[in-house]
Amino acid sequence: MVIIERLYMNIYYLVAVILFIIGFHTMLTHNNLLKKIMGMNIMDTSLFLFFVAIGYIHGGQAPILREGVMQYVNPVPSALILTGIVISVSFTAFALALVVLLHKQYGTLDADKIIALRSKRHA
């Protein structure tokens, strides 16, 4: 029971870590370039969740001074994550642009096939 309780307490972190691993795995192992980008996004999202969860306090309110509210959620991580999301979006946009280029040049989205085509050109 203690273990379950501790897992429940840290559920956000747990989910974040699981998502991170899924994203990481997708990015490294999938051949399809689009799936790689999806993996990248899953990984980023997991990190945002992780960051926000650090600042979150159970039952806390938005950090605006009001009467009767004693507990505030730490605003710093949320603010940072806004920046993080922007970065992630730009990375994704850029990656997609590259994928479009790659598809134009090689006619496929399969990383293995692209490498095969490239080495054939070399040979």
Next chain:
Amino acid sequence: MLNLGHAPVLIVVVLLLAAFIIPLLGKRQGVVNAVFLGAGAAAFIMSLSMTMRVLAEGTLHYPVGGWAAPYGIVVLVDVFAAYSSLVLAMVALIISWFAVYGPREVRHNGVYFTLILLLTAAMQGMVMAGDLFNLFVFIEISSLAAIAIIAIKGTKESVEASFRYLVLSALGSGGVLFSIALIFMITGHLNMEYIRTTLIVTAEQYPLNLLTSIGLMVVGFGVKAALFPMHVWLPDAHSNAPTASSALLSGLVVKVYIIALMRIAYLALGLEIFALLPIRHLFLALSTGALMVGSVFAMVQDNAKRLLAFSTVTQVGYIFLGFGLFSPRAIEGGVLHILNHAVMKSLLFLAAGVIIHQTGIKKLSQFNGLGRKMPLTFAAFTVGAMSMVGIPGTAGFISKLYIALGALDADMLVFAVLILVSSLLNAAYYFPIIISAFFGKDSEKEAVEPRLAMLAPILVLALMVFFFGLFPSLMVPLVQQTALLFVR
């Protein structure tokens, strides 16, 4: 007259501003060039004055917008940051000159210059950042810009290489961000100095978090800095980029991540923690691998730029070796090698780029006899190669000497021998190129020296190799004080 007290942010701001102005200027090439080089020169002058100030007054804390830490963002310029900023500004300026007057490999020069300016701005920001999240933002900007200046060449190979770089770079960024999150979780701070003071108390309570965080950090930066065995993306990426990009990437970008990692090590983690964990030994092991594998792979390359890219893997190993040995002289050597390698690798890449542009020959095996047709370019290439091998009188010799002395100071004779063996390996792949270029039989290819504007940056870099080889005393005060940051 600018108030140079604001130099730490002004350097970044000027570069960023120029980056955004250039696309607005449209097709007026003369103005674009002027803005581009002007911004680089301004950054260099400000960096120089900032370095002087740091040497005179000690570490600068610059609260951005006047908001003090821990709430505001702080730019923290210590000697290491000043030194790095100076190296970046100096070498980037020379490469920028080449980007303007060198062979044209990019369709839209304006876009290219914007990206280079973004990259240099981000790198400057990275070495001076005082808090982790700020650092992360600059890492991401520099990564994006670095990938973009490869892909901008537009060939099949460069796009493919840049996508691979992007994927691995994103993985690295993920690792770094995760580790920043973990540190924030333990300490509640992002400002590096506050983190250190808090960690003294909390490190013992959360050893697992800290360990995971440091592990992710090393892997994250290791991927970006191409530390063996995470260097797999580098040879393709650096060799398929336009020449100026290759020089920037190999000469500067790779090293900026090492600088950032080491700054986190002594600013945020503190030396006690750094010394407790086996990171040093990890560095030593990996750099040994880098020294050997980089050289062996370089030997079998026939493509000039790929050879240089593999050589970068080796040279990154030297810098990590310097930090891993952790004796003052070894660190001085590692820090010096950041400068020296930036100069000599840029020199080699630019010279190789010029050779490829003038002759159309990419294969080293066809370089025979070209040295007689392009004596100045090949003389410069020879100087760079000799510096790589570590011939005395050149810059490369000094840093190797320091690292080897440091290895003995640290009672690790093996690494002194390793450095010498690796020098021999370097010689084994650089000297045959030079010999066949100067003394090989003539090839039918016509080749002439490029015009002076294209040759100038190469010659300047070649002179710098000699200059820093004979007068390292100029940089020594900075380097020695940097070593004191690590070994107190």
Next chain:
Amino acid sequence: MQTTSVAVILPVMVPLLLAAVIYAVERRSWRLRNSLSVMAALASFLLVVQHYRTIMADTTIVANFPQLLPPLGVSFRLDYLGFFVATVVSFVWLLVTIYSTAYMVKEHAKNRYYPFSVLTLAGAMGVILSGDLITFFLFFEVMSLSAYVLIIHEETAVAMRAGYRYLILTIIGGLSLLFSVIAVFQQAGRVSFTPGGLPLEITALTFLAFLGFLVGFGIKAGMVPLHIWLPEAHPVAPSPASALLSGLMLKTGAFGLIRVTYQIFGLEMMQIVMWRDQLQLLAAITIFLGSAVAITQDDIKRRLAYSSVGQMGYILLGVGLLTERALIGAIFHIFAHAFMKSSLFLAAGAIIYSTGKRRVSEWVGLGRKMPITMSVFTVAALSMVGVPPLVGFVSKWELALGALDAGSVAYVLLLLLSSLMNFIYYFPLIQNAFFGEGVAHAAQAKTRRDNLPLAMLAPMVALAAVILLIDLLPYNFALELAERATYSLFTTAR
């Protein structure tokens, strides 16, 4: 006594600058190029010799530049030993350069030869005048790398192969030297040549440092088994370059070994440890093998190159015996061999120049056609064999006495044996040349005797004259200097 004077760097800097000047002007005027090359060697010679009085007054001239190459610092030093070797090297270099202005007329790429020859001179002078190991190493590399260009001058496949072997071994030698320099610095905190040696402990690291020096200098000096580049590289170079390489550049290896033995490790330490045994053994093998293999060579330049290996063994033996008289012999032999081997190579070069005959077996009757050249060759060869009163005799005499002082009779026998072998490989050749039943070529008989330019004849004759006469002078200043150099190395050691 010690004085500080920046003038001591001039013999190095003048050729260094002139090399650049020559490179700049040579396309405009070959006369200017040739005269500047000669000027460089002459200037070096005069700039060294001008210190004669100061040196003879027991004064060492030093110049320090600690701000260069921190933390080690660059320094220069002119003492008895340096003065003697520098005088010999710059003087012979001068003669060889004069010779080469005529000899090289037939060669290609002369514009490459001269600047690099002068650059090599600058490197060699830097090695000799350096005041510490790192300066020594710096110029050692300059010299070795620029010599590469002289070796591969002909650019034939054979030359390129020999050159590549030389280059790789040079780099290995350089790196092991660097290792030793670093090891010494780590132990002693400085690397300057100090009379009596640096304060070093006898540790494994010190031994490794000694080994590194042995490899580094051994490769340069052609010590067996590190000599493998030498018989390949010396013959393929143009003859004046062979003379420079064999006559002078090899000596820098031996010179370095003397410096290291007496002024880094110190006599005291060398007497305690057993390393000298290894050195002596290697020297003995070098003497024997070099002389023995020379007998089997038919190509004259290869024979001379192997002979150089054997002769370098004498010098190494003299250093390794650690007695005063042996060291006098070694230092004197640096001088003697420089003159002998240069004149042999120049004479051989002159013969190849006018007849194209590289094979010893073809030299039948040459003595009658080229009497002056062959006489020079004969004088030098007899000196090699050790016929009194030629210079080669004096060094062997001192070496033998030194060996007896050290109680090693075996080495005396080895020296005699080696002399015998020298005799075997020089004498039949000379006999053949002067008295052999030559196939009288009518066409060649008509040509004037010694049909050589004066610029080639004069240097050879000058060298031979020194070999012949120096021991007959009432005041043998070469021997005097060698003795003084030895005493200065020994007295400070005590």
